[in-house]
Amino acid sequence: MIKVSDLKKDFPIFDREINGKRLTYLDSGATSQKPELVINEMSNVYSNINANVHRGTYVLSSETTAKYEDVRNKLKEFINAYSSDEIIFTKGCTEGFNFLANSICKDLNPGDEIILSEIEHHANIIPWQMVAEKYNLKIKYINITESFNLDIDHFESLLNSNTKVVSIVGESNMSGMLPDIKKLNSLIREKTNAIYIVDGAQLVPHRKIDVQDLGIDFICVSGHKMLGPTGIGVVWGRKELLEKLDPVYGGGDMIEEVFYETATWAPIPHKFEAGTPPYVEAIGLGAAVDYLTKLDMKNVEKHSDELRLYAKNKLENIDRLNIVHTNSNLAGCTFAMSVEGVHATDVSLMLDTFGVAVRAGHHCVQPFHRKLNLDATFRATGYIYNDEEDFDILSNTIEESIKLLT
Numbered sequence: 158m159i160k161v162s163d164l165k166k167d168f169p170i171f172d173r174e175i176n177g178k179r180l181t182y183l184d185s186g187a188t189s190q191k192p193e194l195v196i197n198e199m200s201n202v203y204s205n206i207n208a209n210v211h212r213g214t215y216v217l218s219s220e221t222t223a224k225y226e227d228v229r230n231k232l233k234e235f236i237n238a239y240s241s242d243e244i245i246f247t248k249g250c251t252e253g254f255n256f257l258a259n260s261i262c263k264d265l266n267p268g269d270e271i272i273l274s275e276i277e278h279h280a281n282i283i284p285w286q287m288v289a290e291k292y293n294l295k296i297k298y299i300n301i302t303e304s305f306n307l308d309i310d311h312f313e314s315l316l317n318s319n320t321k322v323v324s325i326v327g328e329s330n331m332s333g334m335l336p337d338i339k340k341l342n343s344l345i346r347e348k349t350n351a352i353y354i355v356d357g358a359q360l361v362p363h364r365k366i367d368v369q370d371l372g373i374d375f376i377c378v379s380g381h382k383m384l385g386p387t388g389i390g391v392v393w394g395r396k397e398l399l400e401k402l403d404p405v406y407g408g409g410d411m412i413e414e415v416f417y418e419t420a421t422w423a424p425i426p427h428k429f430e431a432g433t434p435p436y437v438e439a440i441g442l443g444a445a446v447d448y449l450t451k452l453d454m455k456n457v458e459k460h461s462d463e464l465r466l467y468a469k470n471k472l473e474n475i476d477r478l479n480i481v482h483t484n485s486n487l488a489g490c491t492f493a494m495s496v497e498g499v500h501a502t503d504v505s506l507m508l509d510t511f512g513v514a515v516r517a518g519h520h521c522v523q524p525f526h527r528k529l530n531l532d533a534t535f536r537a538t539g540y541i542y543n544d545e546e547d548f549d550i551l552s553n554t555i556e557e558s559i560k561l562l563t
């Protein structure tokens with residue numbers, strides 16, 4: 158069980174007041190707050206052991222390298238990868254998609270198809286659009302139903318022998334939708350030889366993930382949304398697929414041998430990590446993984462589910478508030494909302510005066526906002542350090558804001 162009042166003490170930021178009020182932070186969908194453990198671990202590296210990784214034979218470099226490489230083992234355990242060599246460090250989920258799109262698609266043929274969904278984050282749209290233009294590929298989008306879920310029949314109808322990539326969000330940062338990843342996987346395997354990628358930016362911070370059980374090929378992960386620092390993310394991929402992929406970035410550390418005319422690549426994971434990696438950030442992410450592992454991801458999941466139901470009930474009772482939230486029993490604690498006649502930014506500015514931090518805009522899901530005829534929404538997302546009181550404050554201050562703004 159997560160006891161939020163105790164847990165909050167691990168996060169120094171909650172000592173702050175905003176506009177003379179307690180901080181009600183409901184923007185973890187954008188980035189999570191950081192526990193002292195993560196901050197101290199990074200500070201410890203800079204203060205006590207800092208040296209570049211994989212470079213020196215001296216004590217400091219060996220210690221930093223060992224710590225950096227050990228994070229791969231922690232992540233392997235965290236998502237149940239087959240091997241720690243399958244953990245590739247990136248600078249975030251967005252970089253993960255750019256790497257996969259560029260590396261996978263250069264071997265496809267004109268006319269090959271990529272399937273995304275209508276509710277994808279721009280990080281899982283733009284890299285595919287860029288490579289689709291370059292290699293003459295076709296992008297198809299799975300329809301989203303009126304209750305903000307994937308239209309599975311439509312998905313099935315899109316699958317054919319030209320489908321080479323399917324890349325779908327694991328937990329929507331807009332509607333909280335949690336697609337049935339295993340079911341999608343069996344449909345893909347039944348009808349295609351496509352590569353199946355999951356956008357884990359919101360999923361991995363909130364749910365216990367087992368990539369072997371899910372049967373997927375790749376997952377892109379964002380470190381800063383799961384208590385880790387910015388500038389670090391992960392791509393996990395099946396070893397046999399990673400071994401076949403070419404690197405996208407070239408430079409130091411990713412090579413085996415270099416000649417003036419040509420070069421050979423280091424084995425995975427290093428062939429994908431050119432240059433000095435963000436090793437301090439990776440070590441910070443390792444501390445975040447330790448923190449979440451100690452809490453137990455099953456407890457994190459339970460907390461998210463209970464908080465979502467509480468929040469949903471509260472928010473649904475507010476007059477004039479429209480909520481873009483899936484009607485499924487299982488979903489993320491994410492609520493994108495709008496009030497007719499009032500701009501989302503005005504609501505969020507008003508909420509800020511009460512110490513409530515929510516995000517306003519299109520949350521990098523602009524096509525889906527456009528489809529719903531929404532210019533923008535304001536979005537509240539709950540995480541491990543949020544409790545019922547936060548959503549009481551949110552719903553009271555939304556009601557107050559609607560009165561003041563209309």
Ligand SMILES: Cc1ncc(COP(=O)(O)O)c(C=O)c1O
Pocket residue numbers: 186187248249250251252278280281326328329330356358359378379380381390521
């Ligand atoms: C669903 C989803 N995918 C991808 C991203 C991009 O993640 P990153 O900030 O690590 O690049 C985000 C971040 O908002 C997200 O919510």
